[in-house]
Amino acid sequence: MSVRSLIVSTLALAAAAGFGLPAAAQDAATVATAVALRDQVLKDNVALDYVTQITTRFGPRPAGSHSEQAAAAWAADYLKGLGFKNVRIQSFPLVGWERGVDSGSIVGPHPQPLVVAALGHSIGTSVGGIEADIVRFTSLDDLMAAPAGSLAGKIAYVDAGQLIANQDGSGYGPMSRLRGAGPAEAAKKGALAFVMRSAGSDEHRMPHTGTTRYVDGRVPLPGFALSAPDADQLSRLVALGGPVRIRLNSTAHTYETTSQNVIADVPGTTRPEEVVVLGSHMDSWDLGTGAIDDAAGGGITIAAAKAILDRGGAERTVRVVLYGSEEVAQPTNTGNGGGAYLRGLSAA
Amino acid sequence: MSVRSLIVSTLALAAAAGFGLPAAAQDAATVATAVALRDQVLKDNVALDYVTQITTRFGPRPAGSHSEQAAAAWAADYLKGLGFKNVRIQSFPLVGWERGVDSGSIVGPHPQPLVVAALGHSIGTSVGGIEADIVRFTSLDDLMAAPAGSLAGKIAYVDAGQLIANQDGSGYGPMSRLRGAGPAEAAKKGALAFVMRSAGSDEHRMPHTGTTRYVDGRVPLPGFALSAPDADQLSRLVALGGPVRIRLNSTAHTYETTSQNVIADVPGTTRPEEVVVLGSHMDSWDLGTGAIDDAAGGGITIAAAKAILDRGGAERTVRVVLYGSEEVAQPTNTGNGGGAYLRGLSAA
CATH class of the missing domain: 3.40.630.10 (Zn peptidases)
Incomplete structure (x- = not known):
């Protein structure tokens, strides 16, 4: 509501x-x-x-x-x-949507779990999940400005900063637009999956979920929200330099x-x-x-x-x-x- | 520390x-x-x-x-x-301890997930998990006062109330004693597993973990902490009346x-x-x-x-x-x- x-x-x-x-x-x-x-x-x-x-x-x-x-x-x-x-x-x-089971992790010499939630109505990943390096963006506009094909074989990650809860909802608007449009934009650039910092103002390790947008009858990519501490973690790892590789799993699916x-x-x-x-x-x-x-x-x-x-x-x-x-x-x-x-x- | x-x-x-x-x-x-x-x-x-x-x-x-x-x-x-x-x-x-995967749910005509975390050093459940009705207690003393054998085939659930964070740590003491002694006390009464409200003051849906106590070289029962909202949920269901059946899974194990x-x-x-x-x-x-x-x-x-x-x-x-x-x-x-x-x- x-x-x-x-x-x-x-x-x-x-x-x-x-x-x-x-x-x-x-x-x-x-x-x-x-x-x-x-x-x-x-x-x-x-x-x-x-x-x-x-x-x-x-x-x-x-x-x-x-x-x-x-x-x-x-x-x-x-x-x-x-x-x-x-x-x-x-x-x-x-057309209902079931999350099934979803999970994420940082891959590499020092693996660690990520707390993720598939965005509502996302498609699932293939069995075994999607593993790829991430490319970090700081806004939907930033993602939209990426050259065509530049995300081929990559996972688009948008950290638009922590949502500030305002009485007029102005903090939520841009984040919900990103949640809606992000997977389709990432797909346009060739990405395998889309991950975003949660559209929530909470600081604890629980992701925010909510619906994303259909294109031609389905959501084009598996899309995920990261809890705020996990988003901080991923952005800090990017800042340390070198490729950051993650794995994402989801058995989400729609049903009649x-x-x-x-x-x-x-x-x-x-x-x-x-x-x-x-x-x-x-x-x-x-x-x-x-x-x-x-x-x-x-x-x-x-x-x-x-x-x-x-x-x-x-x-x-x-x-x-x-x-x-x-x-x-x-x-x-x-x-x-x-x-x-x-x-x-x-x-x- | x-x-x-x-x-x-x-x-x-x-x-x-x-x-x-x-x-x-x-x-x-x-x-x-x-x-x-x-x-x-x-x-x-x-x-x-x-x-x-x-x-x-x-x-x-x-x-x-x-x-x-x-x-x-x-x-x-x-x-x-x-x-x-x-x-x-x-x-x-x-002797290290690996959580593996743990999960819990309310069973019945209206199943719903519980957010649980195995207590540190707990043994795992059998494959497929443990499913049983819960018996609710409100303190370690309350559990200790249960008659021998009275929990046969049941899961002991202790909701000792939400931990209040005090500067002197007085809120944490009783909860950590419960976490340490709970599985062994529940085992004495014949229980299949032990579940407690988290020994944490957080209100969000993330359980608190920490170590429990060995008896004769191992923790006698699978022990779990419930996040605060899930503990509230379970206690409200008990208050509604009728048996409350839950399922617990854990692949926790120790290793050299x-x-x-x-x-x-x-x-x-x-x-x-x-x-x-x-x-x-x-x-x-x-x-x-x-x-x-x-x-x-x-x-x-x-x-x-x-x-x-x-x-x-x-x-x-x-x-x-x-x-x-x-x-x-x-x-x-x-x-x-x-x-x-x-x-x-x-x-x-």
């Missing part, structure tokens, strides 16, 4: 749902309703309970995985148990599967055909349990809708959609849960 | 090395010399250069590994290059090898047979590069001795010893570098 989509104020929600007051009195009454809802939600444990249960029971929930499917079935029961109406699961086809949206309503009292959607996503990347991205979003939207339900509903229908496959729009740009929801609506 | 052994003041060093002054004037002159040495060392980059090079070139340096051996050979050349005299490598036999101490002198000008040893250790655990534990100690001792060397030496010999195998005293309690140094001295 993007940060922006989380910034939905309770006030705006209360206004949109329409609590059935004359226009003149609506503003003050809406504020009072919003305050009451806010206070109620802060007193109960619905959001925390949802986050705790979904992350604990299912752990990582990659889009289209058995774990995401099982979590959706459980969440539907959970929403029914809370009293939501018309709870249903909307399935849609998806299904994902699903879980949909639950608080039916509108007087204008049920007008729907206010509170959306969040259920899937998560595979290296954690997706507590923040986006079980927390699910907890917030469920708790807000539950508070409205407990109040007897609103004029309009308030609908919670727990989307599957948040950003898995590749290779067809039709695979994500938001698109499936819209298509399901138009077909209804 | 223990924290205490690092607390060697430059003043004490200068006094012990003896800078050849009459007794009456020695205190004030010693202080002046110490201040001059301190200022010189803070201006140069010897310590940082050593830490950077040894961690970058060799990465992790487990006791007795090729990496530790190669690092020792490099460090001897490094010390010669700095102008130290009588640089030599003292080899000694060691050699370790070594690297010794380098600044010969004493008038009392060379009296030796002041500045000790630190070169080996490190395998999950990082040992920059703090203890490349930094090496950097500090080398830089201090180099400053004395540059000053023309001291009355007494100042000797840097970069020990191998800091705490690998098992199974014979004769394997560590400090013991080997003492035996080498007595034989000389």
